[in-house]
Structures are given as C-alpha cells and as structure tokens.
Amino acid sequence: MTSVDADVIVAGGGPAGAATATRLARLGWEVLLFDKARFPREKPCAEFLSPGAVAQLHEVDILDAVQATSPARLEGMRIEADQATCDIRYTQPDGTHGAMGIQRPVLDSILLEQARSQGVRVCEGTVVLGSLGEQGRVHGVIVRQGTSGCREVQARFVVGADGPHSRIAGSLGLNRSARWPRRLGLTARYAGDFPATGFGTMVVGSDSYCGLAPLGHGLLNVGLVIPLGAHNSSEPVATLFERQIRGLPGVRSRLGTAERVTDIRGSGPLAHSVRRVAGPGYVLVGDAAGFLDPFTGEGIFRALRGAELAAHVIDAALREGQEATATVARAYRHARTRAFQDKERLCWLVQLFLTQRPLFSYILRRLHSRPNLRAVLAGALGDFGPAASALSPAFLSSLLRP
Numbered sequence: 357m358t359s360v361d362a363d364v365i366v367a368g369g370g371p372a373g374a375a376t377a378t379r380l381a382r383l384g385w386e387v388l389l390f391d392k393a394r395f396p397r398e399k400p401c402a403e404f405l406s407p408g409a410v411a412q413l414h415e416v417d418i419l420d421a422v423q424a425t426s427p428a429r430l431e432g433m434r435i436e437a438d439q440a441t442c443d444i445r446y447t448q449p450d451g452t453h454g455a456m457g458i459q460r461p462v463l464d465s466i467l468l469e470q471a472r473s474q475g476v477r478v479c480e481g482t483v484v485l486g487s488l489g490e491q492g493r494v495h496g497v498i499v500r501q502g503t504s505g506c507r508e509v510q511a512r513f514v515v516g517a518d519g520p521h522s523r524i525a526g527s528l529g530l531n532r533s534a535r536w537p538r539r540l541g542l543t544a545r546y547a548g549d550f551p552a553t554g555f556g557t558m559v560v561g562s563d564s565y566c567g568l569a570p571l572g573h574g575l576l577n578v579g580l581v582i583p584l585g586a587h588n589s590s591e592p593v594a595t596l597f598e599r600q601i602r603g604l605p606g607v608r609s610r611l612g613t614a615e616r617v618t619d620i621r622g623s624g625p626l627a628h629s630v631r632r633v634a635g636p637g638y639v640l641v642g643d644a645a646g647f648l649d650p651f652t653g654e655g656i657f658r659a660l661r662g663a664e665l666a667a668h669v670i671d672a673a674l675r676e677g678q679e680a681t682a683t684v685a686r687a688y689r690h691a692r693t694r695a696f697q698d699k700e701r702l703c704w705l706v707q708l709f710l711t712q713r714p715l716f717s718y719i720l721r722r723l724h725s726r727p728n729l730r731a732v733l734a735g736a737l738g739d740f741g742p743a744a745s746a747l748s749p750a751f752l753s754s755l756l757r758p
Contacts, residue, residue, distance in 0.1 A: 362388035362477070363674060365497055365511040367484040367524050369395065372642025372659035373517030374467035378416050379667035381474040385674060388511065389476050390499055392483040395468055396461035400543045400621035403460055403577040404430075404556060404569040404653045407446045407453040408739020412660035421466050427458035428570035430556050432734065433653070436606045437560035437713065440720035444730060446738040453740050457556065457569040457577065459545070463656075486527030487514060487638065494637035497524070513670050514638045517663075520628055522644035530630040530640070537649060537707055538584040540624035542597050546576045548614025558651065559606035560716060565651065566600075566607045576614065578607070581650065584625050593620050626650065633692060634685035639666045645692070648703050651710065657739045658696060665691040698743035702736055705747070722755055729755055 366377045369391030377387045405413070405427075413419040431454065432445035446453045472478050481501060488496035488508055496510035516524030525531050550570060557568040563586070569577040580600055587596055597620050601607045629646040633639065642659035665688065673684040709716045723730050732751060735741015745751060 360510045360512055361496075362386045362509075362511045364388070364513045364515060364670060365390070365509060366476075366515040366517055367497060367522075368517035368519060368642070368644070369393070369468050369471075369478065369480070370399070370464055370517065370519065370642060370659065371467055371656050372644070372663050373515065374464070374471045375412070375416055375660050375663035376515050376517060376641055376666050377471045377476040378467075378474050379663060380670060381471065381476045383667065383671045385671070387471075387476045388509065389471060389478045390482040390484050390497070391478075391480055394480045396465045398618070398621060399460045399464070400541060400623045401460045401577075402543065402567050402569055402579040402650050402653060402655070403457055403571060404567070404656075405456040405458060405463075406653055406657045406737070406739045407455050408654075409657040409660055410454065410456055411740065412657065412664070415664065416467075416470060416660070418466050418470050421470075422456070422458060422463065425458065425462050425466075426572050427456045427462075428572040429554070430455040430457055430570065431554040432556075433737075434553075434555045434557045435560070435720060436557065437717045437720055440717040440724070442720040442723040442730070443555065444723075444734045444737060446734050446740070453738060455556070455738065457571045459571055459575070484518060484523050486523050487516075489528075489637075492636055494528070494635070512637075512674060515666060515670070516638060516640040516644045517642050518644055520623065520643040520647055522640065524638065525630050525640055525644055528635070528638070530632055532629045532631060534625065534627035534629055537627055539581050539626045539649065540584050540587060540622060541579065541581050541626050541650060542593070542620055542622040543577060543579045544597065544616050544620045545571065545618045546578055546611060546614040547574050547617045548576065548612060550574065550576050550610070550614070557606070557610065559604050560710065560713070561604050562713060564600060564604070565710070566604050567650070567653075568607065568610060575617070576611075578611070579650065581626070593622065632685065632689075634669075634688040636682065636685070639670065639684070639688050641666045648700065649707060651706055652699075652703050652737050654699060654703070654739055661695055661739075662692065665695060698747060699736065699739070702743045702746055719755060726754065
C-alpha cells in the first residue's frame with residue numbers, strides 16, 4: 357500500500373475501541389477512531405465494573421478520573437434465588453479488588469477523552485459501513501458522515517470495536533447467531549433513597565433474572581434479562597419492563613417508591629459469536645468479538661482486557677511487517693484463548709445452572725455455608741483470580757455434593 361490515512365483505524369468509540377486506540381497511540385502509532393454517536397451517549401448496559409475491569413482502568417491511567425466522578429464502590433454481589441441468598445465478596449481485608457457501579461455515558465466519555473489526549477483522531481457522528489479488502493486482506497473502511505456521502509479511508513490495520521452488530525464483522529461474513537441462550541436484555545436507571553449496602557444484587561426468577569447495580573448519586577441501574585420470546589410486540593416495552601421487575605419480590609422491595617429516570621434500552625438476542633476474531637489486516641474486540649450473557653458481569657472487563665491483547669499483537673505486526681499474514685490472527689486468537697477460555701467455560705456452566713432453578717438455589721445455599729468456595733468463585737467472577745480454579749473437579753465436587 358503506497359498511501360494510508362492512518363496506521364490503525366478503530367471502528368467504535370466504546371470501552372473496547374477507546375482503550376485499544378489509547379494503547380496504540382501510546383506506542384507511537386497514528387490512530388483514527390470513528391463512532392456513529394456523539395458523546396456522551398447512552399448504551400444498554402448493566403453499568404457494573406468488576407474488580408478486573410477496575411484494574412484495567414488503572415492500566416490506561418483513567419482510574420483517578422473515574423473515581424473523581426464519585427461512582428458507587430461495591431464490595432461484591434448478592435445473589436438471590438427463592439429463599440437462598442449468597443454474598444460473593446470481592447473486597448479483601450486490605451481493601452483491594454473492589455468493584456464499581458458507574459453510568460456508561462460518564463465512563464465512555466472519560467475513555468474517549470483519554471484517547472484524544474494521547475493523539476487519537478476521533479471522528480464522532482461518523483458511521484462505519486464496512487471494511488475495505490483486497491486479496492483477502494482488510495486495508496480500510498467505508499464511512500459516511502452526515503449527508504456528505506460515503507468515502508473510503510485506508511489504514512495498515514483495522515480494529516472492529518463496533519459492538520454486537522458489528523459492521524466490520526458483518527462485512528467480512530463473520531457473525532454467527534447463537535442457538536442458546538436466546539435472551540433479551542433491558543436496562544434503565546431509577547432514582548430514589550437507596551440504602552448504601554456496598555453490594556450489587558442479582559435476583560433470579562423462574563425464567564428471568566434482574567441485576568441491580570448502585571451507581572452513586574442516588575441512582576440504581578436495573579438490568580432485566582428475559583427470554584427473547586417473552587416480549588409481545590403489542591405490549592409497550594415500558595409496560596413489559598415494569599411488569600417483569602415488579603414480579604420479582606427481591607427487586608420490588610428494593611425499588612420501593614423509586615422512579616425511573618431514563619428511557620428503557622434493550623438489546624437482543626444477547627448471545628452471539630463470530631467465526632474468527634482476527635484475520636489479515638483486522639481484529640475484533642469487545643462485543644464485536646462475541647458475547648454470551650451479562651449474568652457474570654464481565655462485559656467491560658473483556659472489552660478492556662481484549663483491547664490490551666489487541667494492541668500488543670497489532671503493535672508487533674506493524675513493527676515486523678506481518679499485517680498481511682496469518683501470524684497476527686493466530687497470535688491474537690491464542691492470546692484471547694489464554695485470557696478468556698476458562699471464564700467462558702464458567703459462564704456456560706452458570707448458564708446451565710440457571711436453567712435448573714432448584715439446583716441453582718441449592719448451590720447458593722452451599723456457597724453461603726462455605727466461605728472457601730465463595731472466595732474461589734469471587735476471584736473467578738470478579739476477574740482477579742483464575743477461573744480454572746472454579747472449574748476443577750475438587751471445587752465442583754465440594755460445591756455439589758450433599
């Protein structure tokens with residue numbers, strides 16, 4: 357290629373895209389980032405940061421800026437099903453491994469501003485329509501900005517960080533629909549006089565679950581997950597949402613007289629996958645690289661950790677001239693496997709348990725009475741301990757045996 361507009365183009369300005377762009381700019385590369393929205397903007401999200409995600413914010417030097425907005429500091433998550441309750445505590449006696457609840461418009465704006473401060477050229481209000489390719493290699497994107505028409509933008513590498521309905525992945529024929537689980541996610545914020553418990557809450561119902569994440573400033577994120585077929589198109593989404601959350605006693609009692617202060621935003625089906633996460637000239641990060649279900653709350657962690665992995669392999673490719681080979685794709689796939697495979701297996705196991713509600717309640721009671729098992733699970737679910745430990749035969753035997 358004789359002429360490029362940037363070393364790297366990043367499609368998407370959310371956590372995955374902004375963090376990838378920041379890391380690459382710090383390594384000396386010229387980065388161009390496109391996002392169809394203008395920030396700050398809302399996104400359907402549980403607005404929960406696991407301890408692992410908080411550590412990633414420190415890695416990209418924005419933790420102080422995030423803390424300055426007074427997010428909710430969370431010691432752990434309380435899980436309820438039927439009459440069973442279990443507290444998964446992240447915070448250790450020395451105060452490490454705390455989680456956070458923070459509004460996505462706040463977090464995303466801080467991440468994007470950090471990218472700008474590192475020299476990333478950010479183009480808001482610009483739609484990425486798809487990738488440009490030649491001889492099996494991606495070398496740019498097609499964008500549209502306002503009414504100015506479409507144009508081609510060229511780069512040595514392209515990062516698809518444009519979410520679960522990624523135009524980059526779609527243009528490359530990579531998207532795959534998941535047969536199971538088929539669920540719809542709905543989120544909204546409520547304002548009220550909520551007690552400062554220091555815990556988020558997950559309430560499991562017969563065929564749904566609802567996460568409650570304190571955000572500070574008298575706000576609570578309410579995230580409802582229901583079967584995809586539970587929404588009758590003739591029923592207004594607001595009516596469906598209120599009916600479903602009020603049908604969960606653990607949610608109803610906590611909301612009390614609180615009032616919804618945002619629109620209800622949704623996404624579905626939640627689970628999706630891709631055929632490949634990388635290839636000649638491109639990588640996918642964040643939800644564009646696949647997503648399972650928000651129960652275990654690792655979405656933002658995977659976005660930020662995936663950004664770290666992507667920046668590393670792209671930097672090596674650009675320095676070594678390997679961007680047109682399969683070497684980068686293999687390196688990125690292997691890195692993601694090492695980083696995420698065990699947690700993915702744990703997520704699938706949790707999904708299986710969720711389909712067997714009596715078994716799920718039994719497991720909660722077992723965890724409640726066994727602090728050593730809770731500590732192992734806290735590390736795995738909080739993204740600061742090895743998930744493999746929660747998959748070992750010894751752990752599962754201790755968890756399941758009477």
